[in-house]
Amino acid sequence: MIYLDNAATTQKKPPEVAEAICHALLSFGDAGRGAYEASLDAGMAIHRVRQQVANLFNAPSPSRVSFSYNVTEALNIVIGGLLGRGDHAVTTAASHNSVLRPLYRKQVQEGTGLSIVPIADDGSLDYDLFDRSFTDNTRMAVVTHASNVTGDGYDVARIAEIAHAHDALLVVDTAQTAGAYPIDMQADGIDILCFTGHKSLYGPQGTGGLCVREGIEIPPFKVGGTGFHSYDHEHPKRMPESLEAGTINAHGIAGLGAGITYVTSCGIDALHDIIEARTNQLEAGLAAIPGVRIRGGHGGVFRCGIVAITIYDIDSATIADELAQEFGICTRAGAHCAPLMHESLGTVDQGVVRFSVSSFTAEDEIQAAIEAVSAIVKGCSYGS
Amino acid sequence: MSTHTDVWVLYDTCKAAGISARIAPTPRIADAHASCGTSLLIDCTHRDEILSLANAAGVATNGVIEVENSIDPKRDRYC
Numbered sequence: 001m002i003y004l005d006n007a008a009t010t011q012k013k014p015p016e017v018a019e020a021i022c023h024a025l026l027s028f029g030d031a032g033r034g035a036y037e038a039s040l041d042a043g044m045a046i047h048r049v050r051q052q053v054a055n056l057f058n059a060p061s062p063s064r065v066s067f068s069y070n071v072t073e074a075l076n077i078v079i080g081g082l083l084g085r086g087d088h089a090v091t092t093a094a095s096h097n098s099v100l101r102p103l104y105r106k107q108v109q110e111g112t113g114l115s116i117v118p119i120a121d122d123g124s125l126d127y128d129l130f131d132r133s134f135t136d137n138t139r140m141a142v143v144t145h146a147s148n149v150t151g152d153g154y155d156v157a158r159i160a161e162i163a164h165a166h167d168a169l170l171v172v173d174t175a176q177t178a179g180a181y182p183i184d185m186q187a188d189g190i191d192i193l194c195f196t197g198h199k200s201l202y203g204p205q206g207t208g209g210l211c212v213r214e215g216i217e218i219p220p221f222k223v224g225g226t227g228f229h230s231y232d233h234e235h236p237k238r239m240p241e242s243l244e245a246g247t248i249n250a251h252g253i254a255g256l257g258a259g260i261t262y263v264t265s266c267g268i269d270a271l272h273d274i275i276e277a278r279t280n281q282l283e284a285g286l287a288a289i290p291g292v293r294i295r296g297g298h299g300g301v302f303r304c305g306i307v308a309i310t311i312y313d314i315d316s317a318t319i320a321d322e323l324a325q326e327f328g329i330c331t332r333a334g335a336h337c338a339p340l341m342h343e344s345l346g347t348v349d350q351g352v353v354r355f356s357v358s359s360f361t362a363e364d365e366i367q368a369a370i371e372a373v374s375a376i377v378k379g380c381s382y383g384s
Numbered sequence: 385m386s387t388h389t390d391v392w393v394l395y396d397t398c399k400a401a402g403i404s405a406r407i408a409p410t411p412r413i414a415d416a417h418a419s420c421g422t423s424l425l426i427d428c429t430h431r432d433e434i435l436s437l438a439n440a441a442g443v444a445t446n447g448v449i450e451v452e453n454s455i456d457p458k459r460d461r462y463c
Contacts, residue, residue: 032388035408035422043407043422047392063389063442227388228410228421238444241387
């Protein structure tokens with residue numbers, strides 16, 4: 001199998017990640033429920049990973065890092081907690097449904113205003129248009145750092161300047177960039193950073209979270225047991241536990257910690273260089289095949305490891321299925337939970353075949369994928 | 385402590401300052417509302433110093449109480 005669906009989840013993980021999870025499974029008690037060794041081991045692991053996350057993104061402190069089930073839950077916590085009746089939000093057409101659907105729900109249920117800034121068919125964002133989309137009551141801008149369809153990465157520092165000039169918060173969805181591209185929350189002016197653990201941080205599925213600037217208090221999204229203040233009717237309001245409830249996924253977080261250790265020991269710049277080299281190799285090879293059209297990828301200020309293609313007007317599902325069944329190559333077809341990006345690209349009917357690499361992707365795997373696409377094109381009626 | 389994270393932050397702070405401390409269940413006499421929460425056991429002689437460190441580290445405490453003969457650094461595997 002050649003796995004090229006890393007934008008969905010990284011399938012190959014550093015061995016230390018599985019080892020950390022196994023160790024946790026065999027030794028952890030419930031964090032914060034006791035002061036015996038098994039509980040303290042779990043609590044210590046969670047705290048250490050909070051520190052790792054804070055260091056990785058230059059978040060204000062570990063106390064401003066809350067864990068969640070994934071980036072979607074983190075975005076729901078933020079949008080659900082901070083936006084209300086009378087507020088307005090700005091996002092872009094590059095957003096995933098993890099951003100769009102919580103915003104749509106606010107629109108329908110609370111009448112929250114929403115402006116969606118278009119993306120051009122090359123994947124680029126018009127920052128002046130973005131600026132003009134703010135209103136007097138804009139509470140926040142929620143943007144994706146990089147498109148999960150094309151890989152186009154956006155200038156968050158510039159977006160932060162615009163948002164702050166309008167007294168709005170900047171919330172960034174780093175699903176495609178956390179671990180794959182350097183992110184400095186404070187230098188970039190990010191107010192709230194939402195991340196997932198199972199992609200380029202190489203942690204297990206079921207891990208993610210959010211980093212929140214000092215001074216922003218988000219109401220609890222879910223409430224329940226915390227292991228302290230048990231007689232209070234209200235869930236504690238102090239971060240990070242205010243945004244967590246019930247037994248935390250300590251086993252998964254231990255694995256996430258090992259993944260972050262891998263990323264930081266390799267160096268994000270070094271990992272990004274590998275991903276960029278594989279992406280460029282893949283794009284050059286695919287672009288040379290007659291009938292293949294590269295979709296986006298050059299409209300951003302950087303690019304994450306994605307190459308999106310269409311082949312003539314063939315359904316992307318047909319191509320992806322052929323790649324999987326005949327060549328053992330894993331890609332993702334269809335809409336990628338980013339409907340507005342496909343409207344921008346003009347690929348709603350056809351979808352795109354998305355190839356996405358990780359730092360573990362080898363050059364010969366890329367070459368095999370190029371040859372497979374070439375063979376598919378030659379075998380179809382268009383290529384004959 | 386206000387949260388478990390506050391306990392860990394203050395624990396690390398004490399460790400960095402060379403002060404022995406141990407995480408333990410919150411004594412019921414401290415604050416019944418803390419219930420099954422966690423606390424940090426320290427030698428009473430460090431009380432003012434640790435409160436100052438906690439304040440500097442942004443740690444929220446629910447209160448300080450004195451208990452007899454509970455501190456034993458040998459019990460703390462992280463010391």
